[in-house]
Amino acid sequence: MERIRNPKFSKPVFTCGEGVRFATPEIVASYRAGRLKTGVLADISCGIGGQTVCFAEECDRVYGVDIDGERLECARRNAGVYGVDNITFIEGDALSPQVVEQVADADIIFSDPARPATEDVRQTDSLRPGIPKVLEAYGDVTKSFAFEAPPQMPPERIDFDCEREYLSLDGQLNRLTLYFGPLKGCERSAVVLKEDMYYRLKSGVAALAGIPEADKLLTFAFEPDPAVVKAGLLGELAAELNINVSFVEIDARRSLLTSESNIDSPFCKNRYRVLDRVTFDCKSINDSLKKNGAGKAVIRFNVEPDRYWDIRNRIEEGLTGKGTVHLFQINDIIYLLEQLK
Ligand SMILES: C[S@@+](CC[C@H](N)C(=O)[O-])C[C@H]1O[C@@H](n2cnc3c(N)ncnc32)[C@H](O)[C@@H]1O
Structure with a gap:
């Protein structure tokens, strides 16, 4: 002992x-x-x-x-x-x-x-x-x-x-x-613990059939808290947010909520503003990163491990800005997202 x-x-x-x-x-x-x-x-x-x-x-x-x-x-x-x-x-x-x-x-x-x-x-x-x-x-x-x-x-x-x-x-x-x-x-619930506070979301609070699905991002994107996703409470979250919001399944590990309005909710762990959308080629991504004053890109899409550094170097080549830009892929489009505080 x-x-x-x-x-x-x-x-x-x-x-x-x-x-x-x-x-x-x-x-x-x-x-x-x-x-x-x-x-x-x-x-x-x-x-x-x-x-x-x-x-x-x-x-x-x-x-x-x-x-x-x-x-x-x-x-x-x-x-x-x-x-x-x-x-x-x-x-x-x-x-x-x-x-x-x-x-x-x-x-x-x-x-x-x-x-x-x-x-x-x-x-x-x-x-x-x-x-x-x-x-x-x-x-x-x-x-x-x-x-x-x-x-x-x-x-x-x-x-x-x-x-x-x-x-x-x-x-x-x-x-x-x-x-x-x-x-x-209730049947399912999600609890988010943050800085000595807790926030609880329960199933069945809103009689929502579900949350509409989308295949593109609007002006703002939000990463739902993993407890909310695991508990299957995205419909309840959409009702709680009280704005028009859609669900975008990016891949098996990633999903985002998207809306024309900005929100601040403990049930969303990260908030982003969409800066740009470009086709998936390194040159177009690099051009857009430069245009948006980026100094660094965070790849949030799946890349084969042996191609990662090649793609990252080409995407970040010649960046001199200060900002960090997150890159998400939906179908053949790369979205450039700025994280909001
Ligand atoms: C995950 S630990 C519990 C940790 C605890 N919540 C804590 O905060 O320290 C599980 C415990 O179950 C005990 N355990 C396993 N089978 C048991 C049994 N049949 N009766 C009583 N205790 C048992 C183990 O010895 C172990 O200490």
């Missing part, structure tokens, strides 16, 4: 093995603890306690259970680090009747299970403890469950009646939490 500083935590924490690597970052843990605030909560796979200490700050009493005694000892010490004294620690298998009995007064069961190191496609029953087994073991204790699941898990593999909450941190998809029973607030 050692005590280390880690960017996930505001204080140096106790950890062992890969404990800190799998721990929940404090900002995410605080958000989730706020959402799950209750009388008695049991965190039945608590690891080094990254999430448990935040539950303890919000709930009257908390149980911290883990099958690994050394990790549990780290969690006990981390409770001291965070100055909370309302956690009862239990070493044992969360699926054993002995553990279930000891936490039988819990209002909410939470689990952030261990994931197999390698797995082609993530499955809910290969998590440890597995979600179906937890639902069965604690079925007489409560109907209120929350689970962390791998955020990349395909939605069709989540075969439960629950809310799927995709959360992003600093513009990157970070967590998927499943909420069951009375904790379920």
Whole structure:
């Protein structure tokens, strides 16, 4: 066991093995603890306690259970680090009747299970403890469950009646939490965590059939937050923005929203103004970059790795300006975009 500083935590924490690597970052843990605030909560796979200490700050009493005694000892010490004294620690298998009995007064069961190191496609029953087994073991204790699941898990593999909450941190998809029973607030939701604030978008708020698709960019373009995309909430986002906006699928990894109006929304991680559109040849792109005072181009389209530097050098040849211009490709057209603050 050692005590280390880690960017996930505001204080140096106790950890062992890969404990800190799998721990929940404090900002995410605080958000989730706020959402799950209750009388008695049991965190039945608590690891080094990254999430448990935040539950303890919000709930009257908390149980911290883990099958690994050394990790549990780290969690006990981390409770001291965070100055909370309302956690009862239990070493044992969360699926054993002995553990279930000891936490039988819990209002909410939470689990952030261990994931197999390698797995082609993530499955809910290969998590440890597995979600179906937890639902069965604690079925007489409560109907209120929350689970962390791998955020990349395909939605069709989540075969439960629950809310799927995709959360992003600093513009990157970070967590998927499943909420069951009375904790379920909607089918899908997206949470964007930014500078100690959170923004939540829910499915079904707007009765939108969908968002119109387009194959070209208008005056402004916006990169939707990955949590919104993963949760399938682009229609809800369009309704929330309250302007005419279309969706442009650029390729399997990239999509943009586009509009004649500028918007400022926490659910869009980057905003751009379209400077120009040219056919896809290096000379035309280079000419347009010069005309627009660019000093640097950021290639945001797919290029074969062995051709990347050749294309980049030709595109950037002789640029003397100051600005950075982002290049997106839609069909045979290259769009030159200036990022807005
Ligand atoms: C991803 S870690 C939890 C990390 C935790 N949220 C944190 O912030 O530190 C998963 C934990 O599940 C524990 N675990 C796996 N199977 C278990 C079981 N059957 N009963 C209790 N704990 C289990 C592992 O020992 C591991 O510490």
